[in-house]
Amino acid sequence: MTTSINDNQLLTTYGWNDGWEATMNGERYAGLLPARVTAQYSHCYRIVMAEGERIAEVTGKFEFEAVLRSQFPAVGDWVAVQPLQGEPKAVIHAVLPRRSAMIRRAAGSVPVEQVVGANMDYLFIVNALNDDFNLRKLERYLVAAWESGAAPVVLLTKADLCEDAPSRVATVESIAPGVAVHAVSAMNDQGKEALEAYLQRGRTIAVIGSSGVGKSTLLNWLSGDDLQRVQGIREDDARGRHTTTHRELFPLPSGAVMIDTPGMRELQLWDADEGWQEAFADIEALAAACRFRDCRHEQESGCVVKQAIAEGTLDAKRFASYKKTGKELAHMARKEQSVSQRLKKSSNKRAASKGGRYRLE
The missing domain is CATH 1.10.40.50 (Probable gtpase engc; domain 3)
Structure with a gap:
């Protein structure tokens, strides 16, 4: 089914453009419609199509053939779908090739990758200017950000709580070569004009950082609306509790879209040698x-x-x-290689037996 950008005005609000249209018009996606994943839950996804939002699941064939967890759709992905007639649902047949993706190691003893967000133009790495300020933590986020293919930007939030924000900005710039660093305060409406260059129509920004650094507050501030519920931090240790419970994509008044993510207590890196060298x-x-x-x-x-x-x-x-x-x-690469070899053997056995479904959790 041939698509036209003129027929997808709603999708342009979510970043649809001529490049994605050209990809979607390939023979591989004939008979399917484009959609973007706007939220990810444990067993299903929320997507937006030209006609509006639907709940979607991957097809049985997709689930059977997927070997790696990262092959499943993630928030920000563009997918090829088939609506179910008479139901507010759709099935996902394929994920369009990603242009960028932030990947981390998922929690657990077995090394498994987890896609935090896909097809971002910028990654806003958020660190608060309070007792949670940590240069070594920022370095880890920069490694993952450079590896993702998106451009990293450091936002130092809660500048109203810091007596010498310019000094903190200079300190971060010293450990983030080639990265823009901005001090902002949603409370005082400070620094928003410096972010306008990133929030252009059609751009996608993912916001990452620890719990309590002000990611959801940042989203609400930039949108001018209470899109995400926020809650305060504990005064004794400057730590916040999780407010965002799942990854979700929101359109902003500027025409950009932003992916809000749950706070990460610890960022475990995944296959990021190039990002390490860049950071x-x-x-x-x-x-x-x-x-x-x-x-x-x-x-x-x-x-x-x-x-x-x-x-x-x-x-x-x-x-x-x-x-x-x-x-x-280096240690992660060795473990990943060992797991990949086991997965390959398992995949070959499944292909030979042609029975049952498989999904790596």
């Missing part, structure tokens, strides 16, 4: 000038990195974070 680009640049190509930056003579630490031009804590994150990613 620590300053250290990578120093390491390239070391005397030995395989320098471990420990006791080797001519190590430019160790010299920078000794001279105070490189923070020793940042370098320790760089080393720790690199070891974590």
Whole structure:
């Protein structure tokens, strides 16, 4: 079924454009209609089509053929669907190729990836300017953000609670090379004009960060409406309780759409070697000038990195974070390879037997 952007005015509100239209008009999606996933629940999805919202599930064939959890739809995905006649429901036949995706390791002992959001143009990494302010945590989020393919932007919220916000901005800029950093306050309506460049029509922004940093408050502030329920933080430790319970996409008055996500108590990284190198680009640049190509930056003579630490031009804590994150990613890669091999064997057995359904949880 051929689609036309003129027939999808509602979808343009959610980011539909000529590029997605060209993809959807491919032979693979013949007879199907485009939709965007706006919310994800345990066993179903909410989607928006040209005709409005529907609840959707993947087809049995989709579920049977999917091997990885990341192959299932996620909030922000564009999907090819078939409406069910006489019902406010639809079935999802395929996920259109993602242009970006933030992926983290899901909770649990078995390494499994979880898609936090898909097809974002920007990732707003939110950290509050209170006692929860943490540079090492920001570095982890930057690794995941650079790996996603979206452009990271750091928002330092609750600037009204900080006596020296400009100093905090400068500190974050020092550990976030190439990343824009903005201090904002929804309480004082401060800093909104600096965000207008990101909130353009057709753009998708995902908001990520710990619980209690003000993600839902940020959404409500930028939308001018109470789209998400918010609640305060505990005064004794500046920690918040989860307000957002699931990922959901909201259109903003500016024409952009924003994905709100539940707070993450801990961000476990997933296959993010390129993001790690980008997030620590300053250290990578120093390491390239070391005397030995395989320098471990420990006791080797001519190590430019160790010299920078000794001279105070490189923070020793940042370098320790760089080393720790690199070891974590290497360990994760080994575990991921082992699990992938087991999944491949399992997939081959399923294909041979052609019986039952399979879904990796």
